[in-house]
Amino acid sequence: MLTWMDSLKGRSLMRLTSFTDEETFSIIDLAAQLKARRAAGVRGDLLHRKNIALIFEKASTRTRNSSIIAARDEGGGAEYLTRPDIHFGKKESVKDTARVLGRIYDGILFRGFSQKTCEDLARYSGVPVWNGLTDDYHPTQIYADFLTVKETFGSLENCTLAYVGDGRNNVANSLMMGCAKCGIRYVCCCPKELRPEERILAEAEEVARKNGVDIRVFEDPVKGVRGANVIYTDVWVSMGEESKTAERIKLLRPYQINMDLMRATGNLEGRLMFLHCLPAFHDSNTEATRETGALEVTDEVFESKYSKVFDESENRMHTIKALFVSSLADRKSV
Ligand code: CP
Ligand code: NVA
DSSP states (O other): OOOOOGGGTTOOBSSGGGSOHHHHHHHHHHHHHHHHHHHTTOOOOTTTTOEEEEEESSOOSHHHHHHHHHHHHTTOEEEEEEGGGSOBTTTBOHHHHHHHHHHHOSEEEEESSOHHHHHHHHHHHSSOEEESOOSSOOHHHHHHHHHHHHHHHSSSTTOEEEEESOTTSHHHHHHHHHHHHHTOEEEEEOOGGGOOOHHHHHHHHHHHHHTTOOEEEESOHHHHTTTOSEEEEOOSSOTTOGGGHHHHHHHHGGGOBOHHHHHTTTOTTSSOEEEEOSOOOOSSOSGGGTTTOOOSBOHHHHTSTTBOHHHHHHHHHHHHHHHHHHHHOOGGGO
């Protein structure tokens, strides 16, 4: 028997604060249950006749495919809509498109630039809207990250996560709030130019305090990672910021995750893992890294026993499924 919280029915996920801490844990728990059920060969019908629109303004491998398979596994459907395919924002306002798609679909997952676009879709469509990444936040990623931590360490308790790199990007913003909500100590190691925005930091600090953990920001990554159990990084240049590539590489070189930095945790023999939301620049095998070689993480760390990045990417599917089921499923279909 699967369990999830009724309070999530019909709800949108704009950012992690859209859901209470209890609801956040319930998404992660449901994802673990759905994962076990799928491993046992069961494909359910929790999303039977539910149709989900996937509006993508930016590229995606994990979020797109996770959403399609999550819906399909449970008897639902998902339609991938990119900007050139639909009138969205060009010949039709976001408000009008939202009202049209809200009449046709049961839910909308949005990936794009502006957080306001995501919020407008939720405001005007009348159906649940899930943020699949904006310039500001990447909330669905964090459910997968924490499911991976829970699977690897057995629980989220007594855990310190050190994020190293661009401390103010969408993943870092959501990760900081996610740690605060789930009682994980958060350390951000970044140059002063890429510190978390004060407003976002203050908001997360308030939640962290309530949950008995702290948030710390370090310029020196070697000092910052001391005692960390999870080392996390993301690309140095997020989608839409490509013009800043040279400047970022210069600024973030000292923040590369290599074996020396993993060793600096003091936990090589203890509880330690490496996470990355992916895609990752860990070798020269991409068009983007042919000239530069590895950027935010070395191949040695990426391929090491500490790296759980492919569990993490698989967990995108199970956690997105949990989100869809929590928001859309009728209890009676269990
Ligand atoms: N981590 C993540 O969101 O990956 P995609 O960009 O491939 O969806
Ligand atoms: N910060 C990255 C995350 C990709 C999943 C980006 O926005 O490109």
